[in-house]
Amino acid sequence: CLPANQERLAEGKLSTVQFHPSAQVVMTAGRDRSVSLFQVKNFNLDDVDGIRNPKIQSIYLESFPIYKACFSADGEQVVATGTHHKMFYVYDMMGGSIIPVHQVRGMEDKFVKNFEVSPDGSFMLLTGTSGYLHLLSMKTKELISTMKVNGRSTASAFTSDSSKVYSYSKEGEVFIWDVRSRKCLHKFEDEGSLEGKCIAVSKNNQYVACGSVSGVVNLYTTDVCLKENNPKPVKAIMNLVTSATSVTFNPTTEILAVASNEADEAVKLV
Secondary structure, three states, X not given: OOOOOOOOOOOOOEEEEEEOOOOOEEEEEEOOOXXXXXXXXXXXXXXXXXXXXXXXXXXXXXXXXXXXXXXOOOOOEEEEEEOOOOXXXXXXXXXXXXXXXXXXXXXXXXXXXXXXXXXXXXXXXXXXXXXXXXXXXXXXXXXXXXXXXXXXXXXXXXXXXXXXXXXXXXXXXXXXXXXXXXXEEEEEEOOOOOOEEEEEEOOOOOEEEEEEOOOOEEEEEHHHHOOOOOOOOOEEEOOOXXXXXXXXXXXXXXXXXXXXXXXXXXXXXX
């Protein structure tokens, strides 16, 4: 396979690669301040010229190295946060416009980097400083409510029905929030975690995976996480030797991908 972005290779580190939720499109974004969209062609044995993945378009955000970019649930927008900014951008692909969101009223954070978009398309969850989690309306980008974890929040994940948020703290605790009431339903300790880095919930809501700075990824069943304060993982995945910075389940909950961005080719499929 040719590189998906070979028609416009990035000039700096890529921070995001994501498939469009419904179209055959892949997005790349990164430190070179650009978001690019490419059509992903299916491999065709009759294609004697080889596969081209044509570039659809690129947008450039001046003085804005991108920390993270993400499609909206309907695939009509891209949200992008910067490495050291309190503002973020919304790229409206239907209208072709780039909308800067300079300040969310009620949010005092000096910068916002990490965020999640709810699967139902209703919410955007911004990770603030000092343990604050800001729930925004995806439609208006206005603040709905703020939640707070003990310590510092490093990663969050919505359940597939968007009813709950699992939030992982730097101190290795996981807080489970009810999105509608914004109440903390439960919290538990991730076994042996020195510092939380990433978290994922499987689409069928059966498993939670927590990745820590040691490279260990603990896999739990969600029913145990909702009841016990010190649940035992059903499996501890020890394959990574550097920090686990990314975990994600495949749509059918048969494969868990774990990865570290601190070493080359540090990707394992479990």
